[in-house]
Amino acid sequence: MRKLGFWERRRARKSFHALAGRDRLIDYGEWKRALGIQNDLFARRLFELVDADGSGFVDGEEFLAFARLVRGGSLEERLSFVFDVYDLGADGEFDRKEVRQVVEASLAEQGLSLEEAVTGKLVDAFLRKADGDKDRRITKPAFVAMAKEYPRTAAQLDAFAALWLGSTRRQRKGALPGAPLMARLRRAFASRAAEYVWVGVYVAGNAALAAEAVARYAAAGAPLAVQIARAAGACLNLNVALILLPMCRCLWSWLRHTPAARLVPIDGMTHVHRLVGYAIIALSLVHTVAHIVNTWTMRQSLLEQMFVAPTGVTGMAMLLALYLVLRGFHDKSANREFFSASHLLYGAFLAALLLHAPGVWMWIAAPLSLYALDALWRALFRRRRLRIVSLAPLADGVTSVVLEKPKRLRFFPGDYLRLQIPRLSRWQWHPFTISAAPETSRIAVHVRNNGDWSGALHNLSRAKGREEGSMTARIDGPYGAPISGVYRSPVAILVAGGIGVTPFASVLHSLLLRPKDDGEQEQTIHFHWLNRSQKSYEWFVDLLGRAERQLGESRFRLHIHLTSLSHNLSNIAMQMAVDAYRERHGRDPLTQLQAVTSGGRPSWDRILADVAREHGYAPVTVYFCGPPELGRALRRAAAKFAFGFREEKFD
Numbered sequence: 001m002r003k004l005g006f007w008e009r010r011r012a013r014k015s016f017h018a019l020a021g022r023d024r025l026i027d028y029g030e031w032k033r034a035l036g037i038q039n040d041l042f043a044r045r046l047f048e049l050v051d052a053d054g055s056g057f058v059d060g061e062e063f064l065a066f067a068r069l070v071r072g073g074s075l076e077e078r079l080s081f082v083f084d085v086y087d088l089g090a091d092g093e094f095d096r097k098e099v100r101q102v103v104e105a106s107l108a109e110q111g112l113s114l115e116e117a118v119t120g121k122l123v124d125a126f127l128r129k130a131d132g133d134k135d136r137r138i139t140k141p142a143f144v145a146m147a148k149e150y151p152r153t154a155a156q157l158d159a160f161a162a163l164w165l166g167s168t169r170r171q172r173k174g175a176l177p178g179a180p181l182m183a184r185l186r187r188a189f190a191s192r193a194a195e196y197v198w199v200g201v202y203v204a205g206n207a208a209l210a211a212e213a214v215a216r217y218a219a220a221g222a223p224l225a226v227q228i229a230r231a232a233g234a235c236l237n238l239n240v241a242l243i244l245l246p247m248c249r250c251l252w253s254w255l256r257h258t259p260a261a262r263l264v265p266i267d268g269m270t271h272v273h274r275l276v277g278y279a280i281i282a283l284s285l286v287h288t289v290a291h292i293v294n295t296w297t298m299r300q301s302l303l304e305q306m307f308v309a310p311t312g313v314t315g316m317a318m319l320l321a322l323y324l325v326l327r328g329f330h331d332k333s334a335n336r337e338f339f340s341a342s343h344l345l346y347g348a349f350l351a352a353l354l355l356h357a358p359g360v361w362m363w364i365a366a367p368l369s370l371y372a373l374d375a376l377w378r379a380l381f382r383r384r385r386l387r388i389v390s391l392a393p394l395a396d397g398v399t400s401v402v403l404e405k406p407k408r409l410r411f412f413p414g415d416y417l418r419l420q421i422p423r424l425s426r427w428q429w430h431p432f433t434i435s436a437a438p439e440t441s442r443i444a445v446h447v448r449n450n451g452d453w454s455g456a457l458h459n460l461s462r463a464k465g466r467e468e469g470s471m472t473a474r475i476d477g478p479y480g481a482p483i484s485g486v487y488r489s490p491v492a493i494l495v496a497g498g499i500g501v502t503p504f505a506s507v508l509h510s511l512l513l514r515p516k517d518d519g520e521q522e523q524t525i526h527f528h529w530l531n532r533s534q535k536s537y538e539w540f541v542d543l544l545g546r547a548e549r550q551l552g553e554s555r556f557r558l559h560i561h562l563t564s565l566s567h568n569l570s571n572i573a574m575q576m577a578v579d580a581y582r583e584r585h586g587r588d589p590l591t592q593l594q595a596v597t598s599g600g601r602p603s604w605d606r607i608l609a610d611v612a613r614e615h616g617y618a619p620v621t622v623y624f625c626g627p628p629e630l631g632r633a634l635r636r637a638a639a640k641f642a643f644g645f646r647e648e649k650f651d
Contacts, residue, residue, distance in 0.1 A: 179642035395535035417477030497626020565599025
């Protein structure tokens with residue numbers, strides 16, 4: 001056992017003082033809270049082993065000895081200590097009964113549940129692997145020898161030491177090198193080139209209009225305030241026309257699957273709509289304030305100009321409409337109905353604008369006509385009333401909604417639709433990714449319970465006496481989404497967080513059902529699914545099992561991450577039993593898939609580095625759907641290795 005370094009001893013003493021408090025002693029309650037272990041079986045055994053003198057308290061020297069073991073002990077020494085923790089009878093060996101007791105306690109500690117038969121097979125696999133002499137009893141040397149065969153055991157011990165005492169290890173510089181700098185710059189420019197070009201055109205257009213207005217009114221002898229007001233008005237003409245274009249959903253969904261998709265940042269259209277909306281509000285305020293300043297300078301009646309003069313009345317009406325639209329946007333998550341209703345005020349805004357500045361019709365005529373045609377197309381061919389075939393509650397508050405599929409409805413894997421269920425609300429529309437494949441005869445979406453509407457839907461799915469097929473829903477769509485283009489990537493890394501698996505379920509299901517074209521380029525998929533609950537994997541476990549069997553490891557690499565699994569000494573025996581079960585039965589006992597279930601959050605740098613070594617940098621694209629914080633970490637890692645990155649977003 002090596003001695004602790006200066007900083008390790010300092011960190012260990014700091015941890016001890018934080019736990020012990022003023023009396024400089026750690027009692028069992030403080031110990032259990034610090035471990036984060038709920039099960040008294042493991043917490044008590046650990047406490048008894050660390051409390052070497054049996055005083056009922058852990059003092060500074062005993063804590064330091066424990067720190068030396070978990071931080072500086074050899075793998076054999078640490079595994080011997082783990083064996084002592086599990087040796088409930090303290091007789092130097094344990095039998096099947098003790099193994100089952102430890103495994104069941106560990107499963108309960110991690111919040112996992114298995115069928116009785118599977119638990120029995122776990123115990124059997126553990127005993128068969130460790131019981132070399134077949135006497136149905138496991139000794140310490142046999143336990144240590146078995147644990148050393150599984151690399152995840154050592155990694156778990158290191159993770160426990162880092163959580164318990166804090167990490168003092170720094171990653172070696174260059175340990176996981178990313179792509180060369182020029183490759184990163186090329187990828188960054190290629191992914192944002194269209195966006196940069198259009199932003200430049202937008203800024204240049206506004207600047208040119210503002211400059212022309214200022215020059216024209218300055219030449220006419222207008223005061224500075226009027227020049228500023230007219231410049232803002234000229235820019236308003238452009239922005240009022242542009243704000244309609246990003247909402248032409250049918251147009252952008254069609255262009256997404258054409259070569260034009262490379263020339264226009266289609267994935268960011270909702271963001272463009274939002275930014276142009278903010279620009280309209282800002283320019284309206286500048287225009288209004290400049291006129292107020294001019295009125296004040298000319299010593300005219302401010303109230304008369306604002307509330308009596310026609311231009312003032314229409315201007316105030318436009319500002320009120322913009323305020324209500326902005327208020328509805330910021331209250332969107334809390335009140336979807338107010339958001340939908342307030343956005344309809346844009347029509348009132350345009351009507352007031354035409355009265356305020358009649359010449360603006362020349363700016364808005366073309367985009368308004370295009371938007372009207374797009375809206376008409378949506379109303380005629382994209383909005384439908386469909387029968388709800390099935391409404392079923394799933395694990396972790398998720399509701400499966402299955403709708404009948406019209407014969408002429410076509411969509412791509414990863415597309416989304418907007419859903420309205422009149423029985424819940426006649427005003428609220430909510431976007432959901434289609435989780436069924438285009439080749440099936442049904443449309444399916446999966447809805448997580450995270451609000452009033454989704455909660456009411458989940459309660460409705462659980463209601464007794466409800467007749468299947470008696471309800472209808474309205475859909476608006478389908479429309480293209482960033483993940484809709486996954487079929488273009490020779491190597492695709494799919495990362496799903498929780499219910500974010502739905503677009504990838506559609507992609508995988510379509511891949512399984514679609515007949516293979518001999519001339520089609522073979523695609524390799526690395527699929528990572530992160531969940532906090534073991535039960536969440538039940539949503540699509542059958543589909544994932546089919547993908548493993550039908551596509552094979554050469555085309556489909558599945559990685560399951562159960563983030564709720566903690567890194568402590570309570571689950572090492574369980575992890576060893578899981579590895580032994582996989583070795584014997586060829587599948588994971590938690591999901592019954594071939595893929596290994598990993599605990600904790602994955603290291604994206606290491607995962608993407610492995611993919612880069614296997615496939616190279618250029619053809620790899622990461623597709624993500626899940627929580628924003630996970631998306632930010634994944635985006636940074638993808639940029640480091642010069643991978644493309646596409647994130648599922650829609651409003």
